[in-house]
Amino acid sequence: MVGSIVSEPIGRDVAGPSLRAVDGRGDAFRRLVDRELDGAYRLAAVILNDRVEAEDAVHDAALVAWRRWGDLRDPARFEAWFRRILVNGCRDRLRARARHRVVDVGRELVEAEHPRVTDATGATAIRDAVDRALEGLGPDERLIVVLRFHADLTVPAIAATIGIPEGTVKSRLHHALGRLRAVLEVEER
Amino acid sequence: MSDVDGTRLEREISEAMRRRDPGPAPIGLRDRVARVPQGPAGRGPALRGLSRAVVPVLGVAAAIALLLLTIPLFLVPGSGPGPGASVAPVATFDPYLHGPGITEAPPLEADVVVPLGLLLLGVVVFAIAPRGPRRAAAALVVLLALGFGGALVLLTHANTGPVASSGGVGVLNPDQPAGSPRWTAFITAAPREPFSFGFSVENDGPLTIHLDGIVASGVPPDDHAPTFRAAWTGTEPNGGIGGPAEPFAPVDLPPGGHVLLWLVGAASECAAGPAFDPSGSWSAVSIPDVRVRYSILGIPRTATIRLPYDLMQPYAESCPPQP
Numbered sequence: 001m002v003g004s005i006v007s008e009p010i011g012r013d014v015a016g017p018s019l020r021a022v023d024g025r026g027d028a029f030r031r032l033v034d035r036e037l038d039g040a041y042r043l044a045a046v047i048l049n050d051r052v053e054a055e056d057a058v059h060d061a062a063l064v065a066w067r068r069w070g071d072l073r074d075p076a077r078f079e080a081w082f083r084r085i086l087v088n089g090c091r092d093r094l095r096a097r098a099r100h101r102v103v104d105v106g107r108e109l110v111e112a113e114h115p116r117v118t119d120a121t122g123a124t125a126i127r128d129a130v131d132r133a134l135e136g137l138g139p140d141e142r143l144i145v146v147l148r149f150h151a152d153l154t155v156p157a158i159a160a161t162i163g164i165p166e167g168t169v170k171s172r173l174h175h176a177l178g179r180l181r182a183v184l185e186v187e188e189r
Numbered sequence: 190m191s192d193v194d195g196t197r198l199e200r201e202i203s204e205a206m207r208r209r210d211p212g213p214a215p216i217g218l219r220d221r222v223a224r225v226p227q228g229p230a231g232r233g234p235a236l237r238g239l240s241r242a243v244v245p246v247l248g249v250a251a252a253i254a255l256l257l258l259t260i261p262l263f264l265v266p267g268s269g270p271g272p273g274a275s276v277a278p279v280a281t282f283d284p285y286l287h288g289p290g291i292t293e294a295p296p297l298e299a300d301v302v303v304p305l306g307l308l309l310l311g312v313v314v315f316a317i318a319p320r321g322p323r324r325a326a327a328a329l330v331v332l333l334a335l336g337f338g339g340a341l342v343l344l345t346h347a348n349t350g351p352v353a354s355s356g357g358v359g360v361l362n363p364d365q366p367a368g369s370p371r372w373t374a375f376i377t378a379a380p381r382e383p384f385s386f387g388f389s390v391e392n393d394g395p396l397t398i399h400l401d402g403i404v405a406s407g408v409p410p411d412d413h414a415p416t417f418r419a420a421w422t423g424t425e426p427n428g429g430i431g432g433p434a435e436p437f438a439p440v441d442l443p444p445g446g447h448v449l450l451w452l453v454g455a456a457s458e459c460a461a462g463p464a465f466d467p468s469g470s471w472s473a474v475s476i477p478d479v480r481v482r483y484s485i486l487g488i489p490r491t492a493t494i495r496l497p498y499d500l501m502q503p504y505a506e507s508c509p510p511q512p
Contacts, residue, residue: 034222041213042210042211042214055217058218058222059225066226127205130205134205149199149203180198184197
């Protein structure tokens with residue numbers, strides 16, 4: 001047998017298959033994220049009560065999800081998986097916000113110069129009181145309330161999302177509702 | 190006082206949620222998220238699975254290693270007799286052979302391994318602990334462990350350990366060369382023949398130490414360097430070869446306590462032997478110090494102690510013969 005040297009053409013697209021594989025994963029990721037994007041943004045906005053920060057939170061969650069893309073074995077579980085990443089990110093933001101509490105001086109000045117006219121039924125006052133009470137909840141309590149009443153999750157699902165025992169979810173939910181109820185009762189006096 | 194029932198409360202909360210709900214995601218966010226996969230992709234399941242498998246194993250290994258290293262800390266330090274206590278003579282003890290009291294030095298000291306183990310454990314705990322209170326608790330435990338380990342290491346280092354305070358020689362020719370502040374003792378035993386010398390090991394630290402033995406040799410064994418074979422204990426001034434056959438046994442030394450050791454060695458293959466003349470030209474292997482193994486608070490350590498004289502073994506320069 002006569003040996004021969006086989007030369008490869010210069011510039012062969014050796015990276016082609018791997019690039020296509022990455023693109024395939026990227027497309028799958030985009031599809032899944034796009035499907036959940038509206039819900040994720042709304043959830044983050046309700047949790048954070050800040051639309052700009054909610055956009056950042058969702059973007060950060062997408063970055064984390066892409067970095068951990070290899071962890072997701074079953075695409076059918078993407079929704080819960082991505083929600084867990086998002087909620088954890090929101091919790092970090094709430095905790096950071098608690099450490100660096102921002103006082104909205106502008107709103108106080110506006111209200112001082114232009115006092116609100118109390119409506120006859122007191123509905124506005126009650127709404128404001130509920131909003132303030134929600135803002136006053138701790139990060140974990142606020143997450144639980146939002147996941148329960150906005151995302152309509154069950155207690156086991158909330159526990160799985162936040163990563164705490166179901167009993168803790170129940171007790172914190174009970175405590176949070178107690179605080180909100182107390183605020184409502186004060187406003188209705 | 191009004192009574193807000195559960196239905197009313199849930200309705201108010203749900204309405205508050207709706208007020209906060211911004212609706213669909215804005216186009217800008219959609220574009221930002223669509224560009225995310227252009228960044229570096231995450232590791233594949235195989236690598237993630239591997240790291241998940243390896244990290245807990247590392248954690249368990251670190252915990253076991255740490256446990257093995259720290260168990261002695263809770264044992265009573267030293268089980269040997271105190272200084273002065275007699276050890277039953279062993280009739281078959283032959284000081285010419287490898288005997289008790291000569292140990293090998295470990296490649297790593299416990300006071301190095303323990304902090305490294307704690308550090309590894311800390312890294313592993315941080316890697317596998319979930320976020321939140323459990324990670325904070327893990328951090329606290331690791332900090333306490335590091336503080337404990339650090340304090341222990343500092344404490345053992347503060348104890349300066351054994352020192353040689355006096356000495357004597359057995360089968361040697363002591364001499365003090367002109368101009369030298371220290372005595373020089375020459376080993377004049379014939380090749381492979383035994384020699385012995387004595388020195389005192391004293392505990393000048395604040396804690397009781399447990400003397401475990403002498404490290405085999407301060408110099409690597411070759412044709413020129415002598416080897417240590419056995420250690421004797423006792424206060425017999427002419428111990429060693431002609432002294433009481435009292436083999437070394439691990440001994441506790443309280444602060445200020447001391448023990449006299451006689452170390453038996455064998456001259457090297459190329460030793461100059463009894464014909465050595467210190468007034469002429471000579472070459473020798475110097476043994477200025479001896480390393481002893483001891484433990485303090487259960488932590489084994491090695492200390493280098495300076496001999497009270499410069500011990501030298503002259504050797505024939507023509508040995509071994511070159512081919």
